Amino acid sequence: MAMFVHLTSAAGAPRVRRSGIRAASHGQDGARGVYCFPVLRSYTLTHQWLRELARFGGRGPFVAVHIRLDDDQPVLAGPYWDRAQATVPAAEAVRRIAALDDPRGWEVFVPRAVRPGEVHRIRAVPQVAGWRYRPDAHGTRPCTCFGCRVRGGYGSRRLRERLPHPLDGPSPPAETLLARIAAAGDPGDPAELKDALYWFATRRRGPFDRLAHLADHPDPGVRDSLAWAVGRWSTPGAAALLDRLADDPDPGVRETVADLR
Template identity: 65%
Template structure:
């Protein structure tokens, strides 16, 4: 059995003990990583620092209670992908071979293993607290380089983040358009029946702290499931009154993808 660690919010620990690790992450590449969602792991190495190297980066968005390390055992022959975080086509291999590959590297920083399925409860061996100061931020050897302002790299509310985004705007990730522009896009997309444009407008809304909830709430009944999921993701962190009631309504959506998105939102907002 190959041993790996998965770093996640402490708020999810009770659910992991009950049911294992849910497959929420999208893999990379055109092969095994594109077949569906799964779980990112890292081999347990003799070095505590290298094993938990992703801590400092993930601690930028720790969730309630900080992070914990979930140790799992996967069958040696299980199909996984292994590669550096920015590899477009990670290598498809077995769990045991992935451990050997990473262990043999002179510098395994930034490497990861993707398991294209959920981790069952029986595969979870332990959930342990971890020191939150380990590892690197942004990417290995990032110190001294110009920071990236994309949505995946920046942290909402981080010191100086607004000035940085205004000085170095990202072409896809903002700052987002003004509210009146976004609302016009939503209304135009609805009129044309363009679900793709509607999801893109909601993605931009998700980068804002507030929004016209009373104008968007009707999308909770949109026939496209992906639009309803995008609505959940857009409003989750809004401070606009009524967000909780909307999420509770969507928690009873007939499609499991929407209900799962609401559950993830509730976990993220849990104190």
């Protein structure tokens, strides 16, 4: 039997004891399952994901759920940045990760729920183990590009002001961007529209009602950029616009909406 650790909120520990671990996470190709990591000799490496998971707003302290899986249970194993992780038996996943010189950033994905009988024990763990942002991030200059920065994170606004990114610096005002969209004409120059929508995608809210007409633009690239722009907005009505783009005739736009959801 292969032993793994799954980190979860302490508030959910009674449910885990009673019903196991739900297949609530999404893996490759939209599969649902449970993320975990092998129990290694190093306590720090075994619980390396704790601080990174807590950074995303986990409720209260985390606990470690030890689970036993059959050696032949198929799992996905690989570093988190690998979009083509290998499918291997659970015992082989443990062997591969234990043999690495530096297994930080590796993960194991079980493509199903974990049954109550597979839960070995649940125990408290220190809340300061592991890395944040990425392995070896400590001591390096933080990147403030749109892909790396944490929206709404502690001190993120001051960090962007102190270290503006040459491509993803402070966004132009919304009215400036809307004026550029209006000046692009009807239906509008695709390059100019996509550039303006790029800056709208860096915002948490926006005037979706003044952008909705772009859902009918003949260029699928513009419609795709519109989906990215409003996909994470909290503005009322933005979800309805995304629903409309989910039925777009272009498969690329539909795929973008699916990725955002």
